[in-house]
Amino acid sequence: MSEFASYPSLKDMPVVISGGASGIGEGIVRAFAAQGSKVGFVDIADEAGQELEAELREAGHTVRFTRCDITEIAAYQSAIRDFEAKHGAALALVNNAANDQRHSWDELTPESWDARIAVNLKQAFFAAQAVIPGMITAKKGSIINFGSISWMIMVPNLSAYTASKAAMHGMSRSLAKEIGQHGIRVNTLVPGWIMTERQLTKWVDAAAEKLIAESQAMAGRLYPDDIARMALFLAADDSKMISAQDFVVDGGWAHG
Incomplete structure (x- = not known):
């Protein structure tokens, strides 16, 4: 039996997730599927997305994958409309892709x-634009935008990325005020250094391990499931009066 929470409000909830074929996104797709949500996810990685869809559908979950380049806004919004036609209007949007x-x-x-x-930024706004009308009709919904601690801790060689991620916080707060009277909440989920295959392959070396150990308040490493559990909470009715906030899941990294 799982030691983690089950959220009744997530059962049969239509959810849209970007970047869901691998890494943090895959963890989020699996977590929502396990809650009984109706999951639609997009990714540019066609083979990985199809394999994940097939695995989860074989296990009895309602999951649909569409191969999509999220920077092609018209195609992305069309994919979201297709999910809506099959699952119903999305009541949670997880803007994970980056x-x-x-x-x-x-x-x-x-x-x-x-x-x-x-x-890293533009597509998240237009995904929100695509789901907001359905949320307004339902008089409820949750938009979860992904930030990053990278700009908070001054990671170098990432200026365009950190500009995007810092901007995500501002976008979340403005949208939260603009659509909050419709029962829609908008929050920013801020991961620390998550041990995905991409990170482990490209950047987590001995020096990085030392930095993580010295910077996190907590021992251990962060994994996609740690982020997925926060996404579940922010999508569920348990957080229905929480909006315009940042939720940092970083093991207690020293932000300076």
Whole structure:
């Protein structure tokens, strides 16, 4: 038996998740499926997304995957409408997808800057735009935007990414005020350094392990499930009067 919470309000709830084929997103897809939610998720990784969909549907869950480049806004909003046609209007949107590819200040061009803003910020707003009408009709809903502690702790070689993630906090708060009277809440979920396959392959070396051990208040490492459990809470009715807030899940990292 699980030692973690089960949320009755998430059963049969239509949920849309971006970047759901791997890493944190995969953990979120699995967590909502286990709660009995009707999960629609998108990712650019077609094979991984199809495999996850097949696995979860075989286990009896209501899960649909659509291969989608979220920077192509019209196609992304169309995918969200397709999920709505099959599952009902989304009552939770998890704006998880992002790309934290490192970049130095002198290699960025206007085009590469715009591309990073598109994948890390712009698409999240237009996904929200696509689900808000259905939430207004339902008089309830939860939009969960993903921030990052990277800008808080001054991680270098990430200026376009950190600009996007810092902006996500402002976007969440403005949207929360704008649509809150319709019963829709908007919050920012802020992960610390999560041990995904991508992070472990690309950036978590001995020096990074030392930094994590010295910076986190808590021993141990953070994994996608740690983030998924916060996403469940923010989507569930248990958080129905919480909005315009930041929820930092980072093991108690020293923010300076």
